Amino acid sequence: MTIPESIKQFITWIQGFDHHILQNEDDIKEKFIFPMFKHLCYPDKCHREYPLAKNKSGNYDRNYENAEIYFTTDNIKEQNTDTSLIFIQAIELDKTKLNNAIEKARFYSNDCNPLFFIVTNGYIIKVFKRLHYSREELVFDINIDTLKNKDIASRFYNKLNFHVVKNIEKNTTDFLINTKHNLIEKFIRCHPDLQDVLEKCNFEPCIMREGYRLVVVKPKVAIACNLPKAFAEGNCEIQFSSILFRGLKINLNHQEILGQLMTGLYTQVDWECRRFLKRLDKNNFKVILGQTTVILSKLEVADLCLCVDEVCQEYKNSIINFENALETWNFEFVNFSVSRGFILFSVRQELWELMQQFANEFDYTKGKSEWHLFHREGISIRVSRGIRDHTFIFPKLDRDLSLLSNNQINIIYELNNLNFQSIETGKLTLWQQDIGVRGTWTARYTKQWLLEKYIPKVINYYSDKFQLSEAELLAKITNYASDRMLIQEIDNIINLAPYLRDIQSWLHIYVENIAASLLKPYYQAYTNLVRNTDSSITGIDYIIGNLRKVEWKNTQEENSSNVKDWKNLTFKYAIDCLDEQVARINNSEYENSFNADLITRIFIWIIENGKISFSQAQLNAAKEALLPLWEQSRFEMRHVLYILIDKAT
Template identity: 30%
Template sequence: MGEDYKTLQDWLERYDVSELHNEDDVETKFVLPLFRMLGYHESHRRGKYPVELYAGRKGRKHEVDQVYFAEADAHRQTAGAALVIVEAKRADEINLEEAIAQAQSYGERLRPLLLVITNGLRLIVYRRRRFDSDEEVFDLLHQDFATADGAQRLTELLRFDVVLAQHQQLNDLSHERYIRLEQALRAYPDIQGILAQGDFPEAEAWEGAALRIRRPKAQIEGELPMCLGGGSCEITFSHILRRGLRIQLDHAAILSMLMVGIGSAPAWDTRHFIERETEETYLVRLANTETRLSDQEAQDLCSCIDRFAGAYRAAMMQAEDILESWTFPIASCEGDPAFYLTSVHVPFWKQVRQFADDHDWRREGRNPEWSRFEFWMPGFRLGHERGDHAWIGAIGTLGFGSPVGFELKHLVYVLPDGRPLPSLDTQEIDWQQNIGPNGQWSVQYTDNWLTEQLLPEVAQRCRTQGEQPLGRCVRSPIRHPLNKHAYPPQGTLDNTRQLVAYIEDIQRWLTRYSARTLQAAVVRAPFRMLLDLGRNADHSHLDLHYVTSNMASITPDSHTAAQIGDPNVRLNDYFRRGEMIADDLDQVPTVSPRLLDRAMRSFSALLDDAEMNVPQSSLNNAWKMLKPLWKLAQFEQRHVWPLLER
């Protein structure tokens, strides 16, 4: 090991970056010598390796600059056998973000262990992870990776025998034995008949919150969440090799593992928990369990998950609908889910707490209009003996966009254990029927009451009693920290510009989408609707370069767009390209989230800048078509992503 990295260091110190005049120089004078010194043989290398990506036009051809394979036999140098792919750029190409994205898209097809991106002056290495985003493990300039420490790190990370051993570990003998056993079982019809006798009878049973889904090879049985809390499930299999295997998932595991990719085929690379290994086998990781499934088992498992996780997600989405909470950022209060409402200065919060204590509903001679409070350590409860209206907590910090420069308390609507809790006398009440002004208050209703009635009342009482309200309500810097535009009041739309806040949410979701590909079906209708809506735009106030370049960057012949000067011609070209993508979405099962991210940026700029004369009926229809995609984006950002980031 010592000699390896010292030899590499000596070469890196002598290597002359001034000789790199173009991309070919970077490959021939840096990449190829580097990998030869790291032990990679020419028989394991393929230059300009063709891959097929869905980018603009179905089947558009791309080439990977260099691919190093575990196999020396060219016929076996296929997806899954790749060790490292290299994307090289010119030395004067300083910004390598697009090259990184390009390498990652190639990685989705070839499934190597490592991605290398370089311009000869800078060397970046990503490690691909099966169930998470790629991990950056090396990013140094020449003067840094040519040092002894840099050369040693490069050797330990990229040396051929090291990477090959990692590849072989992922394709170990236990996997081979499993494949042979599966093939032997399938080779004998009599054994197959015996095994089939143990298949589950296909069935679905739903009683209250309990749901059981059975397919011949797999079963899920569990409890759906009440509101945003609780819920669990257990997965079992009928196959003789997996009988007795029980995989138990709690609420957090269901959200982090099962929610992404609902409704997609096992082989589409859209789910977190499953990866295709061969034509007939899949590797599944759920909770702390890893197992390999046949193609039929994988299909049955995904079918069960689609029904259970789909119902689970629908229950949580319905809860947010009923609570009117979608546009309120999610926070946490002592570990319980909460929705951010508003902020007040700390001295004013003390006056609010004093008001609540003075108007406890149990005090004699109480004012019936205001005496609805009850002491609760993080804040106070609103309600009385008939039931709870809301639980209001006050927290010191938020996980997003907290204003700085002054001390605040952030008021949140709290769901203890993720559930709206009625009083002890009415525990059996259906919480969904109890939401409203006369029962459990929704988040929106509570926010209105708090900011329009309680806080002004406290301020007025202070003045009446000869005091000054010690502070004020602070809302605007936090309530919409991520979007350029606020959501329309009460969710009503009367112009196309009000769609921008929702498109921004969708675009942010696509930017950080947590799976490698996205089902095309979820975006087909919204994409075409936004494209058609854009035809109403008055281009006189448009930033045409930004709008058209975003669409051009994800369709073929992007270099021609910049040469078109006439605004009408450029817009016609823009919509032509949009139609190409819309046609692709009709034909392909999955699509790159990055491609759609650029398209959404284009639509956002178009709707934000342009004046549009659109009938109210068309606007209503547009919102109806966009809302399911927006809710899906919000659901994953609010409930799935925080668990993936732990």
């Protein structure tokens, strides 16, 4: 068969394209996207830039960065959602994981309604076909080198060239897919005998656990999950028993499980607490699972949520147990391209260089003294005697892979999967069994050993040789030590404030509703704790102002007839309002996170600025109510919301 000239030209162009010439996002557009679509026969005048952004409420908005859209027409006035064909988003060259960009492109595609959306970093190319009433179809997941294959390039051209795409009837396609779905649903409901047959196709409910492998099965949904194992990330696969999704397998990685499924566990689907659910009508939900979107019935969603609750609780427990065992909670978690771990402290560059030099001299292959226990692994230091690794130390680098600009090096307790894989291939069945001074060191012990033994040894060893001042070198250490008391040990009310600020920061960026059961004891205990505050407290207008916002949020509008003169409002009025909020939440199943944020701000202000008379019983109740809420906020800020924050940056 003769290959058309237009396809030949496309193949010639892509085979001659060198992606190494791309230096930034502008290059990706000017030297890759625009030429490619020109060879796909898209007229330049059918193209328009599309401004993207994220607004203060956390929702995507405009006027921040640009994507590209191609339309069927070159008439600017007619370039709209009815004529849009392809949405393209270019991302930074060094980003090889495109999940964040895909989610953003999916969001904007819902707004501009193209037939396809594409995400590329100039080398990797992902092309999705939008099926509005079913799931998105990933039609191409390739890179430039793969696309240079003549057959693949031909398929790419035949699928995405302008003359083919512009003739796809998007409205007809959507209508047919939706109609097909509805007809099947109606047909099943109208034939009870068929329902009996289909019920026999349901999965057999069960829960199976073998090591780190967990399988949870409900009649409509099954999830098989590889739980996170020490430092290794987990993943899962979701399947449905419905004939509409027979054969569909949805795979979620570690970030997708945490970012999409972990929020709103054990809540009802009607409460709008779960990030992956969006109600379409009384009986149907739009469900976003990783890069796949499906429409599920309420019954299917109920089974899905039951599976998610079981899997995610175990997933969460695995992460918490890991952090508890390695004593890492008090250290900042960092995750960057070459490594991940926890910041222990920081040192000046010259001290770090001495630490590396000492590790080189005392490699465990060079002697048998008590200090011959190091081995260089790239730029990191491996503390080991060759048989068992104790810990891995890594210097934090900036994005340009140069040392931090202020000449201060963060010392990272590095998470190293190889260490734990070697442990579990030995006689031990659980990596936790190896934790201790003679085995795997915790983050806390590693920090203690570095500061009390290793660094003093390094300074003493080189002090005469290089005429170094011990005092000057020790002064180059910045120790990140927490001065807050443990919640259980607090006896002064002001020491509650740092924990309340953690909770408020969490609530401020939380967008879903929260189960009221988590907040009821918190609202009640802290209202009682601050009840007997001296009425002369400053900032009563701030307190009342936040209470007003809560009231307006709940009533959806300001009732001007009930607005009092703020100058005459007292602290007793504020307590009465807080009591009303306690009564309200006690009769609610869920709470808006905005309300919880405002009420927490009020508690913080009163505790930090008021003279409060409280009993030991009130303080104990406040600590008891605070602990589970703070632990929830700590886990989500560290393992869930950081993923969403990273997507926005």
